[in-house]
Amino acid sequence: MNTVPDQEFAISAQQVDRNFGNLKAIQNLDLQVEKQRIYGFLGPNGSGKTTAIRLLTGLLKPSAGSISVLGYKLPKNAEKLRLKIGYMTQKFSLYDDLTVKENLQFLAKIYGLQGKHQHKRISKLLSIYGLDQKANQLAGNMSGGQRQRLSLAGAVLHQPELLFLDEPTSAVDPENRREFWEQLFDLCDQGTTILVSTHYMDEAERCHKLAILEAGIKRADGSPDELMANMNAHVVEVLSDNIRNLKNQLFTLNEIISAAQLGARLRVLVNKKVTDPIGFLKQLPMAEQIKQAQIVRPSLEDVFVTCTGEGRQ
């Protein structure tokens, strides 16, 4: 990996720390984001996703470490970087008391787009993001999904090479989320690198690569498949008549990382050190409660649970 020069990556960060007083918001973050990919930050609330994005956009200065985005060293060249990145904030940050069109016109002028170019770009964005009918409506009176599309339109208006999206779908219904991701893949296809933070597993699974963050520390990274393949646990699904009881008993064992109920089944994560997880479960004292056990394909949620367990305790 060291043979690849920095410019190959849209984002490259080494040993980045960021403290707020005594709080260590980000610790030892190493990050390499390839161009034209969708990279995900997966983590619970307060895990440092927003802080990481703010560090990478130059809004915050790192306490230690080095960051290079699109070849620009941060925070020194933050101002030059602004023309090449788009940032969609977690909270709607366009003007509620301006119409859709006025918001876009404002941004267009800020980015130096005027006259015919501005007009063309804005009408194109309005049609891509399905806002033609809403062009003269106040942004404050629109639904969550419409506002999110407006935010995205605003963030990509100047055709940035790199797009940061901070929990873009948190105020949006599943239907709109699907559509939104289609639009992200379209952008990616056109050459945009996208960094998106989320706490939804299904969204994380759509990313080319992702990093799992917890308490400011990167617990794992890689493509979803790699993460699942390298997971430090077996996933066993167990059928039982007395699931709650079984779950509580299993939970006391060191070899069991987690046990989560899914309707009538129990999804048990067994440490990889145990070579034969089914055999291990069958010889337990509470084995008579287990009606059936089988190894299943791990999901991203299993990965998440496996690598974030420590911080919870």
Added chain:
Amino acid sequence: MNSFLRIQAVFIKELMQLKRDRMTFGMVIMIPLIQLMLFGFAINTNIRHVPVGVVDHSQTGLSRVLVQTISATQIVNFTQHYLSIQQAQQAIASGEVHAVLIIPKDVSQRLVRNQSVGLGSPPSSDEETSRPIAQWLVDSSDTMIAAAIKSLRNMPLLELLNKPPNRGTPTFAVTLLYNPEQRTAVNIVPGLVAVILTMTMIMFTSAAIVRERERGNLEMLITTPVRSFELMLGKIIPYVFIGLVQTAIILGLGYSVFAVPINGSLLQLGAATLLFIAASLVLGLVISTIAKNQLQSMQMTIFVLLPSILLSGFMFPYDGMPLAAQYIAEALPATHFMRLIRGIVLRDVDVFNMRFDLYWLLIFTLIGLAIASLRFKKNLD
């Protein structure tokens, strides 16, 4: 070029927001209109009709004529009669009257022996001739009311005796320039321009950046290429126009309703007003970069506004203040503008003769703009 475009973008955005904010838009017009009408009519430093009482120990025709003669000055209104001095003092304490005239039993003897009456007889000692004919008890906590009563001290008395008043030659001849009728409105109206501009200009801009921060727009703005000074300029330019409109309303109404003349050059007036508007707007911007929310920005605005009203010379003469207060007043843009606008509007002074006030407004603006731009950092640290 791009810089100009970005300033224009912010400017148009502010106008749009202002246009949709009907309340604020209305206040821009209503504040000067209503305040001018209110203060123009209400504020009056010529004290008239102070409610007073009388304790008449003599109960003679003379004492009644005395009371009538004093009433005729219109400075006081005799509203109450009291039987004893204790009663009168209680009335003063309770605020029923501001002063009480106590007429002694021997008022007629005192009057006859009074030197100003000039009768000379019957023969009497110095002690007797120098006795005042009656006494005022005054609630002097309000100095203006006390001064009004004090002005009665040397009231001519000859009318009491049906004699023509003694036309003495005054020591000094006094020529009243610029406000010969001594109307308070002449002084108040130009001063009101300074007070209202201070209030609206600082208030609008002090909320400007804070509002963007509170609503979350700032996080978006700072990831765009817009520079701090572009943002600042774009935000204050709309308010320059508002300030000029407000000035026009106040001076126009002052001219038509209160007959306050505009003697000086309109060009010089405009230049001085623009400089003052700039200084106030920049002060608002500095506040805006310090305050964390709109409530804090309001508090800081009032912190500046009160001295601008009380120390600037609007209410009380600048020269009467102690030196330390004068220094504070000198720092406030309102003090300098108060001098400038009164000078230009009332005394038709050439602004060049007051250039040091202009210089201070200019220096204040430049320093403020530098501070605001430096303080407004384009990051979230």
